[in-house]
Amino acid sequence: MMQSIINWLKNNHMLNYSDLVNTLFKQKCLLCDANIAALQPNIHAVCLACLNDLPWHPKTSCPQCGLSSSGQSCGRCISAPPDFDATHAVFLYNFPIDAMMQRYKYGSMLSLCTFFGALLNEKVSPETVDLIIPMPMHPQRLQERGFNQALEIAKVLSKNNKEKLDYKSAERQKLTPPQASFPLKERVKNIKGAFNVNGNLTGKRIAIVDDVMTTGASLNELAKTLKKAGASHVECWVVARTLPHK
Template identity: 30%
Template sequence: MSSPVRPAHAWYRWIWASLDWLYPPRCAGCDQPGSRWCVKCQREVRRLDPPLCPTCSQPVSISGKCSHCRISNPCIQRVRAWGEFGGALRRAVHALKYRRNLALGECLASHLGDLLVEEGWQVDLIVPVPLSSSRLRTRGYNQAALLAYPLSLAMGISYRPKVLMRTRETQTQVGLSVASRRANVQGAFAADPSVAKKRVLVIDDVITTGATLHECASALMQSGAKEVYGMALARAV
């Protein structure tokens, strides 16, 4: 991380380092003991580097929007994902999603911090993509928050998970076509008026088509946000 370590973030990292000492971790990508995320798995990640579609982070051959975003023209300012969803990174995302690996979230969020510095986006608030209340009840936590919270601590940006809500249940996006994914999340979010005139960064674990982030952006813009950006750990390519 290129920014200086802030006290709240240092404390948060210290807690996880102490737990690692008490209970030696295993790598979320390959299950080898010794670290939460090993050097081998880190090297295996295929970073998504430009040229990428500016509004969904899909690799494109010439810089500019992808064919989907050219048609749908989402109201999100920019979107960036760190790595290709596959191999060790896919296993790590699953560990966040289904095994509540908080320490791993802390570790992987540093890559989002690096991307934020690289992109130079200026944002006022960090918000995770919300889960529906019923899914939150069954899972007990929101995996996007496991990335968004440590990112906010590391960057010294206000964390505001409650300003964006799901207004209705949506089907899981897994296995749906591009058009059905869009229809599935359309109008599924609402934002608090306190986002007015703010630049908001929305964090998700995985981007598949960008439909979820685009719907979050449209809810935030409707509540008066000045600009909305999106970031995710991985993107399906």
């Protein structure tokens, strides 16, 4: 229907195609307000200039935990390996990603999950895993917020592999206080026993999806629980990684 209208307008010299695209899909860059025209507006939440300026996660980082390194495993992962086997992150959790994430989490800006999900999708290979598990949220938190941001991002990643999306096997059974306010040791203590995994995951290769990885305490606890249930390989797929201040 739409195509026939476009064709009719074009044939009658009433329209130039790029004008139509601009008119239909014009939107403003979330960061600088510049007009952006895009066929898939949600994927282009920011203009190209702002996109290039975002704090991209460096290529030279520890493949296991995502912290700075020469590209080899870092000293910490060698001396005390985490329970997950690899970490893929798109951004560093610096400005303006932190501000965008806050807006997304607390302002229900669900369209940003399409943007973040599409960028994360370019970093990871869903075909290399059997299951894509979003970081589960406690039912009470879910009720407060109305959506699980990790699930929304995981939906984008599993768009072409819907059977891999698994938001049922892992549950959060313990309501923990917001982790950001606690030092590492407290976080590790708080998160112990927070997850419950149903079923047998023997030999499964699993990707856990989350928005932000800070100390990695939650991801590590979930990875540990998944491995106890039989998972053979667990990766963290996150939108942003916090690097400790030096």
